[in-house]
Amino acid sequence: MKESRLAFPPALARIVSRLPQTPPAAVLAFALDRLLFPRLPLADLETLLEQPLRIEVSDLGLRLALTLTRQGFRPLPLYVAPRLTLRATARDYLALLRREEDADTLFFQRRLVLSGDTELGLLVKNTLDAIELEVPFLPHLH
Amino acid sequence: MPSSTSPVTGRRPELVCPVGNRAMLEAAIEQGADAVYLGFKNATNARNFNGLNFDEDGIARAIDTAHARGCRVFLALNTYPQAEGWTHWTSAVDRAASLGVDALILADLGLLAHARERHPELRLHLSVQGSATNYEALTFYHERYGIERAVLPRVLSLEQVAQVVRHSPVAIEVFGFGGLCVMVEGRCALSAYATGQSPNCHGACSPAKFVRWDETPQGLEARLNGFLIDRYAPDEPAGYPTLCKGRFAVGGHTYYAIEEPTSLNTLELLPRLIEIGVAAIKIEGRQRSAAYVAQVTRVWREAIDAALAAPQDFSPKPQWLAALDRVSEGASHTLGAYSRPWK
Numbered sequence: 001m002k003e004s005r006l007a008f009p010p011a012l013a014r015i016v017s018r019l020p021q022t023p024p025a026a027v028l029a030f031a032l033d034r035l036l037f038p039r040l041p042l043a044d045l046e047t048l049l050e051q052p053l054r055i056e057v058s059d060l061g062l063r064l065a066l067t068l069t070r071q072g073f074r075p076l077p078l079y080v081a082p083r084l085t086l087r088a089t090a091r092d093y094l095a096l097l098r099r100e101e102d103a104d105t106l107f108f109q110r111r112l113v114l115s116g117d118t119e120l121g122l123l124v125k126n127t128l129d130a131i132e133l134e135v136p137f138l139p140h141l142h
Numbered sequence: 143m144p145s146s147t148s149p150v151t152g153r154r155p156e157l158v159c160p161v162g163n164r165a166m167l168e169a170a171i172e173q174g175a176d177a178v179y180l181g182f183k184n185a186t187n188a189r190n191f192n193g194l195n196f197d198e199d200g201i202a203r204a205i206d207t208a209h210a211r212g213c214r215v216f217l218a219l220n221t222y223p224q225a226e227g228w229t230h231w232t233s234a235v236d237r238a239a240s241l242g243v244d245a246l247i248l249a250d251l252g253l254l255a256h257a258r259e260r261h262p263e264l265r266l267h268l269s270v271q272g273s274a275t276n277y278e279a280l281t282f283y284h285e286r287y288g289i290e291r292a293v294l295p296r297v298l299s300l301e302q303v304a305q306v307v308r309h310s311p312v313a314i315e316v317f318g319f320g321g322l323c324v325m326v327e328g329r330c331a332l333s334a335y336a337t338g339q340s341p342n343c344h345g346a347c348s349p350a351k352f353v354r355w356d357e358t359p360q361g362l363e364a365r366l367n368g369f370l371i372d373r374y375a376p377d378e379p380a381g382y383p384t385l386c387k388g389r390f391a392v393g394g395h396t397y398y399a400i401e402e403p404t405s406l407n408t409l410e411l412l413p414r415l416i417e418i419g420v421a422a423i424k425i426e427g428r429q430r431s432a433a434y435v436a437q438v439t440r441v442w443r444e445a446i447d448a449a450l451a452a453p454q455d456f457s458p459k460p461q462w463l464a465a466l467d468r469v470s471e472g473a474s475h476t477l478g479a480y481s482r483p484w485k
Contacts, residue, residue, distance in 0.1 A: 044192075044193060047192075099165060099431065099432045099433050100433055101433050102430055102431040102433040102434035102437075102469055103431055104429070104430055104431070104434070104469075104471075105433075105434065105468065105469045107380060108379050108380050108381065108470075108471055108472065109379060110362075110374070110376075110377065110378075110379065110380060113357075113362075114355060115355050115356065115357060118350045118351070118353040118354060118355060118383075119192060119350035119351045119353075121350075122191055122192050122193065122350045123192040123193045124193075125193070126162070126163070126191060126192060126193025126194045127193040129162070129163055129165060129166075129193075129431050129432065130162075130163035130164065130165070130193060130194070
């Protein structure tokens with residue numbers, strides 16, 4: 001699976017990681033509010049609400065802090081210590097969202113890193129797997 | 143779906159696939175599963191993880207979808223109730239019966255008795271968690287509770303499986319692929335030692351709230367309630383954080399002292415399993431994803447059909463093995479106890 005391991009060049013990550021991270025976090029929160037939030041089973045996600053989360057896109061040098069509230073996703077400042085951190089390349093995140101890759105497979109291969117509260121991590125993973133997600137404009141990887 | 147049967151036994155083994163959510167159900171049916179197995183969102187099943195499994199409405203929809211496409215639905219209710227939770231488990235049996243599942247997969251004797259008494263029309267399978275490894279035990283379960291199928295624990299050699307199938311009064315289902323458990327299934331107390339909760343009663347080998355992954359200068363550390371299970375070098379494949387698959391220092395050596403983190407893969411034994419007369423081949427992995435179920439079901443559907451069409455010419459295609467290895471724990475596979483030359 002060489003193709004799916006293609007990543008953005010390291011130089012890009014070095015540059016991006018020095019840029020302010022709050023605007024991208026706000027963009028991500030905005031996108032998740034539109035795409036994901038209406039489909040989330042909030043009743044099942046009580047333990048996730050208001051918890052500081054961090055999503056790192058390793059090949060882009062992005063570290064995005066955000067939280068889920070009853071009203072939607074909110075960006076957080078990076079100095080808030082996360083309860084849960086996820087890290088993968090942009091391509092692997094897309095493959096997961098498109099259901100082309102299995103999260104445990106990526107985890108075994110060390111391409112998906114999960115640290116912090118494992119129970120929250122499993123809840124996030126299983127919730128994303130369970131919702132009927134159609135994201136028509138995500139690029140196909142194959 | 144082809145309807146060919148084995149020229150030797152006249153049977154066609156059923157492919158039974160794991161389903162933890164709606165997308166997995168769609169994937170399993172799409173790729174040719176003959177049956178799927180699933181569970182309620184609670185401790186009554188052995189894959190009790192947050193966000194996984196189905197509520198009643200979801201199961202009703204799953205049954206409708208599957209039946210419309212010729213696929214059967216089994217419900218795993220295979221943990222052992224404790225005294226304080228008894229009615230929780232019996233009401234799960236009652237709900238499963240009223241939902242119209244094609245079979246209930248049970249392990250506990252009390253629940254088997256409850257199901258037989260209250261729902262005599264309901265088809266019962268003995269779960270792998272029941273840990274019955276000989277035909278005398280299966281005869282008892284059959285005579286006393288009317289079970290019609292049993293799932294064999296992953297501890298028997300191929301010849302032992304053949305012996306059980308030959309004398310069993312009920313149909314036999316075996317594991318074909320997925321996570322491997324070498325314990326006396328349904329009796330494992332390893333995680334109870336570390337966490338106070340066992341898979342048999344709470345439905346998870348390592349309950350997530352006790353699991354901690356930490357990146358340290360020495361490597362990625364997996365801990366279960368503080369017990370160090372393993373430490374992975376940067377490019378080393380990781381495994382599930384279960385005690386049985388940890389590396390421990392024993393007698394001056396640090397190694398997988400109980401079990402290596404690999405997946406069971408019996409693809410190469412397929413013609414023999416069919417010849418022996420196993421009724422069904424089960425794929426492990428309700429905790430995985432639609433991508434996993436699609437990949438694994440596709441390979442096994444193709445392989446079973448190929449083995450039925452021409453058993454003497456059958457050999458596992460390299461691309462099948464590669465596809466299965468890709469999704470395996472530890473990215474490798476083993477024949478487990480099926481091949482045990484030292485017996």
